Amino acid sequence: MTDIRLTNTRTRKKEPFVPLDPANVRMYLCGPTVYDRAHMGNARPVVVFDVLFRLLRHVYGTDHVTYVRNFTDVDDKINARAAATGRDIRDITEETIAWYHEDMDALGALRPTHEPRATDYIGAMITMIEGLVARGHAYVAEGHVLFDVRSYPDYGRLSGRSVDDMIAGARVEVAPFKRDPMDFVLWKPSDADLPGWDSPWGRGRPGWHIECSAMSHELLGAAFDIHAGGIDLQFPHHENEIAQSCCAHPGSGFARYWLHNEMLQVEGKKMSKSLGNFFTVRDLLDQGIPGEVIRFVYLQTHYRKPMDWTAEKAREAEKTLQKWHYICMTVRPSRSAPTEFLDALADDLNTPQALTLMRKYAKQGNAADLLACGHLVGLLEPSMGLWFDRNDHLKLGEDPRIFEITSVRERARAAGRFDLSDKLRKLLIESGVAVFDHKPTSRAFKEPDALLRYALSGANKAWEAGDKLAAEASVNLLRSAGFQISLDEDGPSAITGFDEVKFDKHYEEHMEKALLEAQRVEETLEPEADDT
């Protein structure tokens, strides 16, 4: 069995991963507060811990891993959003959850086993808080219930700070009713305008932190294996979760391995609205950057290092994935990924190393392993590769006409009739098919870009040579294929748009013509074939 090693923030060490129960490995990831589209930073933990989920399923068995990722759908940010827009809170959270699913699905993240909503667990939170009060770890003050950090000696251990240190340089909110400035709210009163639930302390709502403690307890038990999230959650969120959970369930130990991913930057700077480099996953998807490409970029940086999102990385990733998809088009994945690949992932999720190995397999032409590895990290999946098909990279043979014409071309080339072969190639390219001739064989697939390259360079060359008619012919060809382009005194303009429907129509018409021509060529070749 693959030995997984993970860096545990709690011990600051890379440790062998030993689950409490190999038949039910349990992990919890802090999910989003649902009031807005997920931004690029939100998506990083989702993707990297999705790889962990996949690895655990691979090692322990698909049915032996329970993965919980919550939705925090009660929070003052949501209330503020509702107040600002006049919308119903439930509308906002429902819509945001649907968006979240759309966007994370696009990134190839598997849905967790459970996606609990905080508002469905208010009762569990109240029970937990009652327990904390009963054990003397929490106290009621002015309608609030507060956690007493001094009652938990290990408070600060996860983040490596002591209560006294924190207070020293701190700008903590010193509410007069707090026994200690670091005490945090478990329950707070709601006025009539705010969402609220009846509780022993009056109508109110939970504070931040308690929802994760309650939900992880309900779904995973008092002790479970992995708790993950962004490093920014280390303090105070995770620290407070530990304090609550360990005090509510003494001796349980709560989560055993704490994993934290480093933060995301954009072009070397912190992502922020004021710098104008703030964007959501949806923004990138809408720009036409496929989710699979975004995922690849995430995986190319180790999760415990700061990651920089750049347009350049996306371009490189897209190129690599194009190549890989092409290589894998006709193969089935090998039964299991190579050991070295699993070892890379098992070594604290070394995804950059894993991708390097995939490059190696691609270079070796080892498509079966490449594909198997891809599936293990959520790449090259049929559902994710849709963008590849959407770009009309259809495999050889998928359109039987391309296959037929290509066969005729191969025979023509074998017979030394390059004139006939070239004629057919031209027809293919003008139809919108990319053609690559190799020694005896040839491959071809539908690809608008091939026509674009061919006609655009043709138009430019003709224009420079002063042949306006030829330039016009090339431009017209492009137009007929759905490319928006104009021709004026300065020559051909840049492409300003692409109409896919128009292209498909163009493709169909030209393909029929090319097929007829191929049949004619075949007749020409026939006698020679018989003579030989």
Add this chain to the structure above:
RNA sequence: GGCGGGUUGGCGGAGAGGUUACGCAGCGGAUUGCAAAUCCGUGAAGACCGGUUCGAUUCCGGUACCCGCCUCCA
């Protein structure tokens, strides 16, 4: 002020106390009837100052700079 992370060749980005990371770009070459592509080779690094060591980019200490958290934040 406290806590934590980072600093690798033109760019991205790993591992390993001593041996080529790898990818992109560059350069050189091969191959190809043409187009497109493909293939091979190759230079280049580890912020700075000390220490440990036969030997450190890799371990230890310090300095500088960058980033994050300490207040809602993935």
